[in-house]
Amino acid sequence: MKILVTGADGFLGAAVTRALLARGDAAVAFDTRISALHDAPAAQLTQVVGDITDMAALARVMLEHRPDAVFHAAAIVGVLSSLASPVHIVRVNVEGSLNVFEAMRLAGVRRCVHVSSEEAYGVFHADPIPEAHPLDPVLPYGICKATVEQLGRTYRDLHGLEVINLRTSWVYGSDLPRARVPRILLEAALAGQALHVPSGADAAIDHTFIDDFVSGALAALDHRTHRFDAYNIASGQATTVAQMIAIVKELVPGARLSVGPGPYRHGDTVESVRKGALDLSRARKELGWTPKYDMRAGLERYLRALKR
Template structure:
């Protein structure tokens, strides 16, 4: 039965994809962000089931008005300062958005009788992976500002679940990629250089193994968590279950684009943005999501890279010269 879903961070890359997918399957959506993007605003003029509302989750009265005016049935919480580098650059704002914004959201849910929220979390809450494949019971010892704030949001959700009967479900994804990734990191940098016919060499991190999940699979996992009638667990790894290296990623691009020359060196560990040391990574065990949610990733690395290339090529070809 279609429901009305509030999506926070709805103008962001992942949030907008969640909005589109919910509409496609027949739900009504209240899309909120601190600024409504032109794309979401335009979609709202064409789609009667979409309402776009500008609201700052850090401002309590705005969050309350959002719930009082629109009465959602459930929430997908994708609003955040995202990424290790960005969070490190603006730690105070990251705490305000990722932690205080989440608390305001949970409190407004409590006061308005909304029970379920799916919080888009991250593998950064785990810190260094202690084995090549980790499950949801792995210790959570984040090493980054981003991971620390997302873990705080998870824990506040647990408090609200225990004390107020909310259902705060955490979807821990990994390195999400796909068409139009807004951050200038791999595999976007690899793909765009290859399509321009330019060689690209990343000097470090070639042996870093990390689970990379295509955006459509991330959205599918979040919606499965949203729809499950009753949850035994409050956290699910949503990824692929395998961890290609950065060199594997470069080779996937080289296979997909004839003549591409994308290389990655071994000189030391990987640094996010060339400056923030990465935690030790690996693969996320997705057994729980498979068993409990029926989740199954549709995109392995090669298929995801090829889909990303196709969309990027189309965008580059249509751009004004």
């Protein structure tokens, strides 16, 4: 298969690109920046510096390479970024995704696996939360995700595209680019520094280990016939920051970590909505996918990578 990966230089896009190359697929890596993340023969990998808000550039790449599918991970990521710059995030995440769909339509590319987010659900009213839960996002980041999902359905109905949405949640592991839990906990523990997270002891959030996300992404790309267009891809378990700290303290004896009560605050400022575990039944049944890492196993692997 040949897959065009948008956001191929980012945390998830790079991991998926590496996995595609490792199993012998070809990749067209599309991103506004290209670092030396991918090392593969030119016949297997094409790296393109481009912007998804540039429709003409995207269409050129799509028409030139005519991939079998698109893995769409390019976005401005995170609740805080979306609040700092709501116009920009709509431009990149919504208009950019529309450009991806349009370029696919022009080039006759049918399947797109789009990385959506648990933020698309808004407040969790079930635990675990199934895909049938209403999408009622409250912040621009989640609103963009839900909008792109819905636009994908429009392109399915009008133009026969197949846009598959992976609702994933707080992915972590080596190369996590953002300074948030669990990265800040492990880094402080390894550096022997004390760290107090001001709040979040009671915030139960599903955290996804990067390898599990990648195996879910490949399963969605490979699946022959999708009966559904959205899958929860997470760990299926919600862990509080207090529980995370307890595990880190076992893994790094002497770690001086603590957390204040209450909900998690993004960047210590913006309160997270109530979350919980994601119900993985659909992905298990339809894709034959199952996560391999609970929080302890994921933290162990992440810690080993950070030590290296």
